[in-house]
Each structure stands twice: as C-alpha cells, then as structure tokens.
Amino acid sequence: MIRRNIWAGVLFGIGGIAFIDEFVFHQLLQWHHFYDKSTTEVGILSDGLFHAFSWFATIGGLFLLADLNRRQSYQARRWWGGVLIGVGAFQLYDGVIQHKLMRIHQIRYVDHVIIYDLVWNMVAVVILVIGVLMVRRSKSNKKTKES
Amino acid sequence: MAMHHHVIENGSVSEVTGLISQIILAIPFICALIIYITALIVSEKRGREWRVYRTIFMVSGSLISLSAVVGPLAIKAHSDFIYHMLNHLLLGMLGPLLMVLAAPMTLILRALSVKKAKRVTKILNSTYAQFITNPIVASLLNVGGLGVLYMTNLYNMMHHSLLLHVFIHIHVFLAGYLFTISMIYIDPTPHRRSYLYRTIVFIFALAGHGMLAKQIYANSPAGVPVDQAQTGGMLMYYGGDVVDAVIITILFYQWYQSTAPKQAIKTRALS
Numbered sequence: 001m002i003r004r005n006i007w008a009g010v011l012f013g014i015g016g017i018a019f020i021d022e023f024v025f026h027q028l029l030q031w032h033h034f035y036d037k038s039t040t041e042v043g044i045l046s047d048g049l050f051h052a053f054s055w056f057a058t059i060g061g062l063f064l065l066a067d068l069n070r071r072q073s074y075q076a077r078r079w080w081g082g083v084l085i086g087v088g089a090f091q092l093y094d095g096v097i098q099h100k101l102m103r104i105h106q107i108r109y110v111d112h113v114i115i116y117d118l119v120w121n122m123v124a125v126v127i128l129v130i131g132v133l134m135v136r137r138s139k140s141n142k143k144t145k146e147s
Numbered sequence: 148m149a150m151h152h153h154v155i156e157n158g159s160v161s162e163v164t165g166l167i168s169q170i171i172l173a174i175p176f177i178c179a180l181i182i183y184i185t186a187l188i189v190s191e192k193r194g195r196e197w198r199v200y201r202t203i204f205m206v207s208g209s210l211i212s213l214s215a216v217v218g219p220l221a222i223k224a225h226s227d228f229i230y231h232m233l234n235h236l237l238l239g240m241l242g243p244l245l246m247v248l249a250a251p252m253t254l255i256l257r258a259l260s261v262k263k264a265k266r267v268t269k270i271l272n273s274t275y276a277q278f279i280t281n282p283i284v285a286s287l288l289n290v291g292g293l294g295v296l297y298m299t300n301l302y303n304m305m306h307h308s309l310l311l312h313v314f315i316h317i318h319v320f321l322a323g324y325l326f327t328i329s330m331i332y333i334d335p336t337p338h339r340r341s342y343l344y345r346t347i348v349f350i351f352a353l354a355g356h357g358m359l360a361k362q363i364y365a366n367s368p369a370g371v372p373v374d375q376a377q378t379g380g381m382l383m384y385y386g387g388d389v390v391d392a393v394i395i396t397i398l399f400y401q402w403y404q405s406t407a408p409k410q411a412i413k414t415r416a417l418s
Binding site for chain 2: 045052066
C-alpha cells in the first residue's frame with residue numbers, strides 16, 4: 001500500500017504534467033508546435049507513446065487514488081511526493097530527450113531558446129528533488145515511529 | 148475550386164456521392180435500429196425491464212453514424228478532407244462507442260427463444276469471434292486499416308469507386324465497433340482479457356492513432372490540399388483523444404468496480 005501511494009502519485013503526476021503541457025504550452029500560449037519538421041523518427045514514436053500513456057496515467061492514476069481512498073490507505077505525503085516525482089521526471093525527459101535530442105518541437109520558436117531550456121530543465125530537477133525528499137521523509141518517519 | 152480538382156475531373160463522382168451510395172450505407176444502420184427496437188418490444192413483453200439510457204445510446208449512436216454516411220456531412224466529406232475526418236470520428240469512434248454502450252447483444256439474446264439464443268452464443272464463443280475480438284487483432288484492423296487508407300493511394304481511389312467507398316465506410320464502422328468491444332465489456336464477452344493486457348494494447352493503439360494523425364499533418368494524403376490535411380490531422384489527433392478518454396474511463400471504472408474490497412461491496416449492497 002505504501003508503494004501503491006507513490007505509484008498512484010507518479011502516474012497522476014506524469015499524466016497531469018502532460019495535460020498541462022498540452023493545455024498551456026500548445027493551446028493557450030501556442031509556444032509548442034503540433035509538428036516540427038526536424039523531428040526524428042524515434043521522436044514521433046516517443047511522442048505518440050508518451051501522449052497515449054499520459055491519458056492512461058491521468059485517468060488510471062485517479063482511479064488508483066479512489067481505490068486507495070476506498071481502502072482507507074491513502075497517505076497524502078507519499079501520494080504528493082509521487083506526483084512531484086512524476087511531474088519532474090516527465091518534464092526533464094520532455095526538456096532534454098524530447099525537445100533537444102529527438103527535436104519533437106522547441107519550447108518556443110525564438111532566438112536564445114537555450115534560456116527557456118535551462119529554466120525548463122532546472123524547474124524539472126527542483127520538482128523531482130522535492131518529490132524524492134518528500135517520499136524519503138515519509139518513509140523515515142514511519143521507521144522512527146515503528147522503532 | 149482547385150481543391151475539388153480531383154473530384155470534378157472524374158465522371159464517376161456523382162455515382163460515389165450519389166443517392167445509391169448513401170442508401171447502401173444507410174440500410175445496415177436502419178436495420179440495426181429496427182432489430183434493436185423489435186428486440187426491446189419483445190423483451191418488455193416478456194416482462195423484462197430495459198434501462199432507458201441504453202435505448203438512448205442506441206438511437207443516438209445510430210443517428211450519429213448515419214449522419215456520417217447520409218446527407219450534407221456525407222456529401223461534403225467527398226470534397227473536403229476536414230469533413231471527411233469529422234465523419235471518420237463519428238462513424239469510426241463516437242457512433243460505435245454509443246452503440247456498444249447500448250448493449251445490443253444482451254438485448255437480442257433476451258428477445259430470442261432459448262434455442263436461438265444458444266445458437267447465437269455458440270457463434271460468440273467460436274474461435275473466429277475469439278480471434279477478431281482479441282484486442283491486438285481489433286487494434287490492427289482499426290488503426291492498421293486507417294494507415295493503409297491514408298498512407299497509400301487508397302484514399303484517392305475511394306473517391307472514384309462506389310465499391311471501395313462502401314467497403315471502406317463499412318470497415319471503418321465495424322473496426323471501430325470491434326475495437327470498442329475488445330476493450331470494454333458491456334455485452335456478454337466469452338473471451339476476456341485482463342485489464343493490464345487491454346491497457347497495454349490500448350496504449351499502443353492510441354499511440355498509433357496519434358502518430359498517424361501527425362503523419363497526415365506532415366505529409367498530406369494523395370489528392371488532399373496541405374491546409375486541409377493539417378486541420379484534418381489535428382482533428383483526428385484531438386478528436387481521437389476525447390473519444391478514447393471516454394473508453395479509458397469506462398475501462399478503469401470497470402477495473403475499480405472489479406477490485407472492490409469485500410467490505411465496500413457489503414456497504415454498497417446495504418445502502
């Protein structure tokens with residue numbers, strides 16, 4: 001059940017950030033492009049799979065949360081830690097692998113896109129670290145209580 | 148008018164968009180609706196209740212599918228790829244989903260005599276039925292069929308041949324229906340697959356659908372103007388997402404119900 005809290009959070013985090021990416025950067029700001037001609041073939045595959053997976057992660061993550069709640073084993077700190085890990089990890093994958101290596105699309109089509117890349121990936125790392133710390137802390141708390 | 152170039156050029160177009168093609172494609176849906184309502188009447192006469200929302204799903208699903216093959220939308224789809232894609236969403240995704248939710252097989256089995264119902268069940272149990280309702284096979288028929296349609300010259304050829312036109316449209320609907328019943332179990336399903344199995348196959352199917360939509364955006368199918376291919380590709384991408392989100396929600400809701408701890412089932416039964 002401990003692991004389940006974390007995994008439910010991670011899934012929801014991945015799905016949630018993919019949704020925010022789509023909504024904010026593609027639709028609202030229109031910084032991201034639907035398709036970039038320099039996309040590699042692996043990029044098309046990766047984008048397709050992650051896009052599909054994120055739908056399942058969002059919806060499945062919420063049902064997992066409902067299931068934890070039903071079994072009265074929801075643990076807020078673990079779940080939220082999981083969410084931040086999911087958000088951070090996906091943002092980092094998107095920022096480094098998908099944007100830079102696979103060239104699916106850039107963050108914004110301007111000069112000095114490197115600044116956007118740096119901010120994007122630093123935010124990702126910070127979120128990821130906070131998530132890991134939250135999960136670790138919740139585990140060590142449990143250990144001290146048990147001992 | 149340049150957009151309609153390939154349409155005007157060919158003399159057989161009136162035949163493809165014409166009344167005959169519309170009538171041929173409308174007949175199966177009208178028959179299905181008549182069979183459903185007949186089964187409903189027979190089943191009610193026997194004193195078995197049927198949820199109203201299921202009938203509403205059947206009527207709306209049939210009408211939505213019909214709107215893609217008959218009338219103004221169907222005619223527009225021949226000259227405009229965006230309308231074609233809208234029709235594809237209605238005929239291949241939304242219409243089939245609504246009809247699956249109408250549980251037609253359950254209703255038909257109720258209306259038939261025990262002997263005939265057994266015969267139908269035998270068909271549902273057959274190896275053939277098992278084969279085509281396998282999620283992988285159904286996904287390949289569905290997304291693979293679309294791949295062939297848009298990545299080869301087939302899409303262009305469809306506009307010049309009545310036979311191809313009718314065949315492709317029936318295939319799009321049937322493949323959509325098959326895909327939906329391979330993922331969510333509303334009607335009796337003899338050959339069940341685990342939730343994990345269906346989820347993994349579904350992720351690949353949805354990914355394939357999305358990649359195909361981006362391919363259409365990037366490389367217009369033969370005879371389709373670039374701006375129409377781009378809008379059509381995006382419509383396919385996001386429209387597919389919306390309909391599939393509904394199927395995913397139903398799939399996971401069924402999982403949620405199936406894994407209910409015993410205590411929760413008891414409280415639900417009591418309340």
